[in-house]
Amino acid sequence: MTSRQQALEILRHAGRIADEQIDLGEVALALALLDHPVADLSAYRRHLLALGEELGRAVASGPDLPSLAGKVAALEQVLAGTHGYAGDSETYTDLQNANLIRVIDRRRGLPVALGILAMVAARANGWTVMGLNFPGHFLIRLDHGGGRQILDPFHGMLPREPHELRDLLKQSQGLEAELSPDHYAPVSNREVLLRLQNNLKLRHLSSDQPGKALVVVEDMLLFAPDHIGLWRESGLLNAHLGNLSAGIAAFEHFLRLGRDRGASARLLDNTEALLRQLRSRLN
Structure with missing residues (x-):
């Protein structure tokens, strides 16, 4: 049982610790509970654990040693394929899309909420993954063996190339906007x-x-x-x-x-x- 008071304490604890010690999934669930009370968070916590376990199995079942491409494929398979997570393009501004509890319930959400799910699952397997400072559309970056791939959580973990990022930027920031190194910078x-x-x-x-x-x-x-x-x-x-x-x-x-x-x-x-x-x- 997780009460509102316990959720607030989770947030206060996150405010007292170093950034790298913050449990993204746990804090996002606590924030969601404040806006959408549920009797118990345990089912949602188990779901986050299950995503990580399934992701690990998906990579382990591949024919070769884990590769960057294999990890990208596993993320797409588990989140978009097995669990059906996708961006909510029909009711994008619905407040539920930013609430991790409702995102898990509905399998729909904003890019940043879906990105948190992917980051939690990937980090549970020790992968190096981070959110990026890309404006208007949250993206994540997966690193492996000296290679890097930028992924779009809103579109089923779709890999994004520089020309696609340029188009995304212009859609949100205007036709005069151009990519800069700051747009690729990792965020805490x-x-x-x-x-x-x-x-x-x-x-x-x-x-x-x-x-x-x-x-x-x-x-x-x-x-x-x-x-x-x-x-x-x-x-x-x-x-x-x-x-x-x-x-x-x-x-x-x-x-x-x-x-x-x-x-x-x-x-x-x-x-x-x-x-x-x-x-x-x-x-």
Whole structure:
């Protein structure tokens, strides 16, 4: 039995440990539980374990020693073939697509949610796999024996070549966009989870539900307590909602972190001005 309180503690624990120690699957399930309560997470945890075990067997049953191509084929076989995971292109903006519990239930989701499933299964077998900083469409990279392959979780673990990535980039960023090394850069576990939750936050903001967006930001701060941008967002949302004391505290925390981490003088000055306004309203 996993209660809401236990889920929150999972997130707080993730916020206290080194990034490489974060269990992507466990934290993503805890986030999902907060938004979609279930009686017990054990069935979903078993499913994640089963994906890893099936992936290991799929590679072991091949005629040759594991290769990069063999691992790619095994990921496609287990996730897209055996379990039918696919991107939800019909109801892409449905909030369920960013909730790992509902993604497992429906076998449909956003690229980042499906990417988390693939990364969890691959890492259970000791494979080197990571999310990439590609804008607008989450991709993963699988490394093996000096070779690398970029995969598209939304399209059944489809291998993506540079010309395809260029087309994907232009679809999301405009025709003038061009690939740069930054688009291939690996991202941390926290950044993957933040990207997952950003989908929820943006959906709530676009539907004019700042209160729900604030809840998402507060949950994100539990596992990424040093993310300065989130503290500023918390301050802005709290101020908008009339939570003056909470807004002041969030802006003060942002300024402390921002000064230590070299935030721009313009952003610091702007935040200090907002802070003065909130303090004057509180008095």
